[in-house]
Amino acid sequence: MSDKIVLTIQDVSCFGQCSLTVALPILSAMGIETAILPSAVLSTHTGGFTGYTFRDLTDDLPAIQAHWAKENVSFDVFYTGYVGSKKQLSYIKNLVSDRRKPNAIFIVDPVMADGGKFYHGFDEDFAREMAAFMKGADVILPNLSEAAFLLGRPYKEKGYDKAYIESLVRDLSDISGGNVLLTGVSFDPLLLGVATYDRKKDAVSYCFDERIEGNFHGTGDVFASTFTGAITCGLSLEKAAALAVSFTVRAIKETLPDRKKHWYGVRFEKALPYLVSEIDKA
Ligand code: PXL
Secondary structure (H helix, E strand, O other): OOOOEEEEEEEEEEEOOOOHHHHHHHHHHOOOEEEEEEEEEEEEOOOOOOOOOEEEOHHHHHHHHHHHHHOOOOEEEEEEOOOOOHHHHHHHHHHHHHOEEEEEEEEEOOOOEEOOEEOOOOOHHHHHHHHHHOOOOOEEOOEHHHHHHHHOOOOOOOOOOHHHHHHHHHHHHHHHOOEEEEEEEEEEOOEEEEEEEEOOOOEEEEEEEEOOOOOOOOHHHHHHHHHHHHHHOOOOHHHHHHHHHHHHHHHHHHHHHHOOOOOOOOOHHHHHHHHHHHHHHO
């Protein structure tokens, strides 16, 4: 079991099973001490609800960082997700370099888009800032839409080949300087998964599982949290990607019987015993 401390930076969507309400239970179930830095507090996530509240916490960040510095609080792993403002990106960058332990790992999920469209409140300008923010990240976890916006290229949902995916992951890695997990990749209508680029080995590998038709909100956060936990526990890049894929698929399957009513997220909680047993075996 890992004795590393993860700091995850993303919003609190009070209702809706995403961001911190997903990351914290997943990392805790994996036995990992997890500190949180909420980037914003929303009454719900923005994917399908209307009229949600949004409190931006950007201005709280410098004081939180200063207090942690005074208390000598530092972290082994940083995992960033949904970040509410451009100004916050520069505060977070500063915090990561200030509060890192030697050999700390920096994981960035550049949450901003899906299905070829930006989430509410994000635009090309934010994508440019996010690309700059990712420099120096050890691992980045974009989906295909985020990859397209980060590289300023048209979004391709399907009809691509391995050469296209491999040029995307290599170009993304040139932006960050680290490893890349590109999610939502599919070469076969029955399979969906992730392309992993290991920069040191200059090698691309793939991990697929069954494709379950439809859009499941919050699965990017389930995936990124599981991956972060697995890396923190010492799994290799490929094994961490494979565990994140299989746990995400299980979380989706738990939701299927109740899908209409439970449209806003996935019932990942029901799949946590599987995650615990897999991480115990690893
Ligand atoms: O799951 C990504 C996410 C996180 N946080 C908020 C969101 C979304 C996606 O829509 O709206 C607030």
